[in-house]
Amino acid sequence: MGRGTKRALLLGAVPFLTLVLALPFVNRVEPMVFGLPFVLFWILLWVALTPVSLFFAYKIEKKYNPPEPDIEPGPAPDSDKPGEAPR
Amino acid sequence: MNAALLIIFGTVLAAGGLGVLAGRRVKMDLENWTVGGRRFGVVLLWLLMAGEAYTTFTFLGASGWAYAKGAPVYYILIYGTLAYTVSFFILPPIWRIGKRLRLQTQPDFFAAVYGSRGLGILVAAVGVLSILPYLQLQLAGLGFVVETASGGAIAARTAIVLGFLLTCAFVTTSGIRGSAWVSVLKDAMMIAAVGIAGFGVPAARFGGIGKMFKAVLARAPGHLVLPGAVPAMDVPWVMTTVLVTGLGFYMWPHIFASAFTARSEKIIRRNAIVMPLYQLPIVLVIFVGFTAFLVLPGLKNPDTSFLALVRETYPPWFLGFIGAAGAVTAMVPASILLLFASTLLVKNIYKAGFNPAASEERVMRLSRRMVVLVAAVALGLALCLPNALVNLLLIGYDGVSQLFPGVVLGLFWKRATKMGVACGLAAGLAVAAVLVFGRLDPVLGLNAGFVALAANAALAVAVSLLARSRPTPAGNPQGGFS
Numbered sequence: 001m002g003r004g005t006k007r008a009l010l011l012g013a014v015p016f017l018t019l020v021l022a023l024p025f026v027n028r029v030e031p032m033v034f035g036l037p038f039v040l041f042w043i044l045l046w047v048a049l050t051p052v053s054l055f056f057a058y059k060i061e062k063k064y065n066p067p068e069p070d071i072e073p074g075p076a077p078d079s080d081k082p083g084e085a086p087r
Numbered sequence: 088m089n090a091a092l093l094i095i096f097g098t099v100l101a102a103g104g105l106g107v108l109a110g111r112r113v114k115m116d117l118e119n120w121t122v123g124g125r126r127f128g129v130v131l132l133w134l135l136m137a138g139e140a141y142t143t144f145t146f147l148g149a150s151g152w153a154y155a156k157g158a159p160v161y162y163i164l165i166y167g168t169l170a171y172t173v174s175f176f177i178l179p180p181i182w183r184i185g186k187r188l189r190l191q192t193q194p195d196f197f198a199a200v201y202g203s204r205g206l207g208i209l210v211a212a213v214g215v216l217s218i219l220p221y222l223q224l225q226l227a228g229l230g231f232v233v234e235t236a237s238g239g240a241i242a243a244r245t246a247i248v249l250g251f252l253l254t255c256a257f258v259t260t261s262g263i264r265g266s267a268w269v270s271v272l273k274d275a276m277m278i279a280a281v282g283i284a285g286f287g288v289p290a291a292r293f294g295g296i297g298k299m300f301k302a303v304l305a306r307a308p309g310h311l312v313l314p315g316a317v318p319a320m321d322v323p324w325v326m327t328t329v330l331v332t333g334l335g336f337y338m339w340p341h342i343f344a345s346a347f348t349a350r351s352e353k354i355i356r357r358n359a360i361v362m363p364l365y366q367l368p369i370v371l372v373i374f375v376g377f378t379a380f381l382v383l384p385g386l387k388n389p390d391t392s393f394l395a396l397v398r399e400t401y402p403p404w405f406l407g408f409i410g411a412a413g414a415v416t417a418m419v420p421a422s423i424l425l426l427f428a429s430t431l432l433v434k435n436i437y438k439a440g441f442n443p444a445a446s447e448e449r450v451m452r453l454s455r456r457m458v459v460l461v462a463a464v465a466l467g468l469a470l471c472l473p474n475a476l477v478n479l480l481l482i483g484y485d486g487v488s489q490l491f492p493g494v495v496l497g498l499f500w501k502r503a504t505k506m507g508v509a510c511g512l513a514a515g516l517a518v519a520a521v522l523v524f525g526r527l528d529p530v531l532g533l534n535a536g537f538v539a540l541a542a543n544a545a546l547a548v549a550v551s552l553l554a555r556s557r558p559t560p561a562g563n564p565q566g567g568f569s
Contacts, residue, residue, distance in 0.1 A: 008176075009176070012172050012175060012176055015168050015169055015172050015363075016169065016172070019165045019168060019169065019329070020165070020169070020326050020329060020330065021326075023313075023322055023325060023326055024322050024326075027312050027313050027322055028312060029304065029308075029311055029312055032297070032300070034297070035295065035296050035297020035298070035300055035301075036296070036297075036300065037300060037304075037311040037312065039158070039161065039311075039312055039313070040161060040311070040370070043161055043164050043165060044164065044367065044370060046168075047164055047165070047168045047363050047364075047366050047367060048363075048364065048367065050168050050171075050172060050363040051360050051361055051363050051364055054171075054172065054175050054359060054360040054363075055360050057175065058175075058356050058357070058360060061356065
């Protein structure tokens with residue numbers, strides 16, 4: 001597993017840490033934030049921040065594991081016209 | 088009331104028309120029908136995935152849970168976010184294998200990666216059994232929403248039959264492209280309906296969301312933190328439930344296959360980044376459920392809380408709008424479920440198991456006919472035996488999530504074998520069935536599906552380690568994560 005992949009996976013772990021593992025510690029009403037019970041505020045906050053973390057994972061993936069430029073599709077399995085490329 | 092009827096009928100007909108038009112200029116072969124010719128860009132892929140994620144029961148169920156159970160409803164916000172995060176990592180390699188080997192369905196993937204037609208058939212059977220009750224649920228939801236929103240003027244049966252005929256029409260003509268296009272209408276109406284009701288209802292009743300929450304606290308201090316009103320749904324239950332549903336989400340055959348529709352893996356990743364934001368509007372539905380908890384105590388069916396409260400707060404035409412949104416919101420997922428139930432039955436069970444020589448044209452023709460047959464069965468069940476599949480529904484998520492180890496091991500672990508994955512899958516399904524049907528769920532406060540998933544993964548790894556390395560035609564996907 002390359003270094004880039006590890007870093008991307010760490011960023012991908014963020015919602016699992018904040019929204020699953022942290023749950024026992026944030027299951028409270030007080031302090032209320034923006035009128036919301038704290039636990040609901042916490043969940044919404046990290047739902048909204050997950051895209052940020054995934055965005056950085058995307059940047060890292062792009063740098064270390066650039067997508068293969070072009071994948072040749074296989075031949076159509078049952079047709080008599082082999083290699084009919086998906087358009 | 089006439090305005091409400093007009094809005095409902097107009098919307099449902101427009102949805103059907105839009106769906107049929109979507110496939111008008113595309114030559115419909117199996118590749119176009121099931122995976123949109125692998126040409127979907129960011130917008131269509133987003134619409135498709137959003138169309139799958141938000142069902143009628145997202146909004147009836149979320150307000151119903153907030154109403155009856157309280158804080159456990161928060162799990163809905165969490166699991167989707169986890170699912171999209173997982174998709175960021177597993178969908179691109181799935182897409183790469185799919186493109187290289189022209190895969191169109193989830194059983195195709197299992198059969199190719201593990202070089203086993205039998206495993207493909209097993210996965211297809213699990214998929215169809217999970218989809219059918221879910222399809223029937225969409226139908227029931229459609230009938231229920233329209234009947235309630237029209238104040239009984241349109242009977243549930245009428246709505247179900249009409250909605251389903253139109254859905255069948257656009258699935259058979261346009262395939263997956265039709266579903267994605269109808270999703271445009273569906274999402275616009277859903278967001279408008281949820282946005283207006285979510286902010287409007289608490290404001291009209293309590294002068295704002297903060298004041299509404301204060302009132303809930305005064306009435307029932309425990310309702311807003313876990314375990315809410317259900318002692319069994321405490322923190323460990325939520326933690327394990329979001330894991331099972333978050334990992335299981337993309338294991339639904341119709342959602343898994345949406346990966347294949349993308350034009351490139353970049354589009355899949357971008358989509359995974361923005362999708363969690365689409366979870367946020369669900370909190371508005373939860374606000375309505377909490378408001379109903381205060382204003383309308385003692386509802387017999389908590390799932391009616393959203394519609395009941397809207398009826399008390401807004402003029403009838405807006406209720407009609409909600410009903411129309413609810414109907415289209417059932418039609419889109421129903422169309423995708425129909426499409427994949429039929430393709431799985433024909434391509435991955437009939438062809439793979441009984442007639443390997445069937446040509447692609449024949450599979451396509453039969454799949455289209457199968458849509459009508461599956462729809463007729465679901466319709467018959469929804470109208471005549473609404474409770475026949477309740478047990479399957481109970482185990483739906485626990486069942487499909489058992490496919491997760493097979494997918495992930497197949498992608499990232501060279502030593503995974505078909506025997507290991509098949510044993511794990513069988514054990515996972517058995518454990519889930521015993522726990523759920525034996526009324527033992529939750530087990531020691533944990534979600535039964537989670538317990539089954541742990542047994543499944545452990546067995547899959549152990550059996551694979553005992554066997555020799557897997558002889559596969561597809562092998563590990565190249566690049567990334569291996």
